[in-house]
Amino acid sequence: MNKTIAVIRGDGIGPEIVNEAIKVLDAVAAKHGHTFTYDEVDMGGVAIDKWGDPLPQAMLDKCLAADSVLLGAVGGPKWEGLPGPQRPEKGLLRLRAGMGLYSNLRPAKLWPQLADASPLKPSIVEKGIDFMVVRELISGIYFGEHKTVEQNGEQVATDVMLYAEHEIERIGRIAFETARKRRHKVTCVDKANVLDTSRLWRAVMHRLQPEYPDVEYSEMFVDNAAMQVVKDPSQFDVIVTGNMFGDILSDEASMITGSIGMIPSSSLGDGTRGMYEPIHGSAPDIAGQDKANPIGTILSAAMMLRYSFDMAAEADEIEAAVNKALDDGLRTADMMAEGCTLVGCAAMGDAVTARL
Structure with a gap:
């Protein structure tokens, strides 16, 4: 299967967590013979800095032309003083409206390995x-x-x-x-x-x-x-x-559920194209420090395979790989517990990829 994914890395930890989700998607593609093509899209604070607009029409057009959209996170204190229509979050609202994404599906699931964190x-x-x-x-x-x-x-x-x-x-x-x-x-x-x-x-x-x-x-x-x-x-x-x-x-x-970093979400409208993103924010306080939890974004990519690409088996494999990484005691800082091994954002992405 050949699919084009509009990739919005966004602000704060967005680029880091999206990198790890793409790493997992590439592993799935190699294993199953799929081809995923990524089209980079500017939205949020990065788009304001670059284009003076949280979502330029040309960027929205890229999303409309893609088979689905993968989003990291947008926003941060740098842009909080801007007028309402110019703030990063306005780009997200315009993207939802422009793509006709009227339903947001957000699972609340407690992974058994994180029961003590609830x-x-x-x-x-x-x-x-x-x-x-x-x-x-x-x-x-x-x-x-x-x-x-x-x-x-x-x-x-x-x-x-x-x-x-x-x-x-x-x-x-x-x-x-x-x-x-x-x-x-x-x-x-x-x-x-x-x-x-x-x-x-x-x-x-x-x-x-x-x-x-x-x-x-x-x-x-x-x-x-x-x-x-x-x-x-x-x-x-x-x-x-x-x-x-x-x-x-x-x-x-x-x-x-124990950690906001574990929760994915999907936004859908009519048809199969959707937007997939973790529910947490851009966490500018830890941006660029390799501390972010990428699992919410990785599981969002799994939801994309399941709901937009009809790749249920591949989605199951990603979720099983996440489960195995948690079983093996790997934890990012937000869910660290006694007796577990602390890893960074990139290492967690590598661990999930390896377990595929």
């Missing part, structure tokens, strides 16, 4: 943590109207949360279809006791539910869901929710 009590951890947050990505309050005006002598800010039925239906279908590949349970998380948008979410989900009689469906208010994620995460299989609630809950879910 902040939850052992009695909770031993029940298992393995669920997926399906987050709507290009609508809701992040994409509604934002304005600040002066009213009665003071500043008044407004952010509009807007959802249309078709936007809810397409993300709802993603959730139900994802559950069919897992444990057949969907929980819709909202604030239907307060918000009209949430009541519309429920109405659309109720309409979809009869099409998936094999999937158990339930609903939960977001404040309760935030508590239940730490009280008993084993009850969840697939959580589907809006943009802002998903942003918050998926970060909470990542922290109970």
Whole structure:
């Protein structure tokens, strides 16, 4: 198979972790006879410095022409003082919108080797943590109207949360279809006791539910869901929710798994092309020091093979190689434990590659 991958190394530790994911992808390609061609794309702070724009149109066009996109991380304190439309994160929002990536799939999985690193009590951890947050990505309050005006002598800010039925239906279908590949349970998380948008979410989900009689469906208010994620995460299989609630809950879910450096994610729309990235930030404090954990990016590459390239066996091999590296006691600084061997970013990438 011949595939073109748009590679966004980005800022901070982004170039380091992407290097290791590419190392693993190249090993997979050599083993299975595939060809992966990488097209370099500037986005985020590096694009601002080079082009004066967090995502120039020419860079977006490269992503649209590729079979999929692999992203490291964007942003950092260097660019925090810029106006909103010029900040690195704006490039990410424009990329999602430009590619029509309306659904973000973020697994919350505790690797057994890292059980002691979870902040939850052992009695909770031993029940298992393995669920997926399906987050709507290009609508809701992040994409509604934002304005600040002066009213009665003071500043008044407004952010509009807007959802249309078709936007809810397409993300709802993603959730139900994802559950069919897992444990057949969907929980819709909202604030239907307060918000009209949430009541519309429920109405659309109720309409979809009869099409998936094999999937158990339930609903939960977001404040309760935030508590239940730490009280008993084993009850969840697939959580589907809006943009802002998903942003918050998926970060909470990542922290109970022991290390944010281990969590991959995929952003998908219609068709097979997607964007794949680890969930952590650019970590400028350790950039260039070979301290970053590349596993989240490596597992993101595995998700790309699985969801965009229909290479399930190759994805399984990458995940098995990561598991073996952890079994062998290799740890980066963020997940180091007594009795394990501390390795750097490049060495961890080499270790996973070797175990392929």
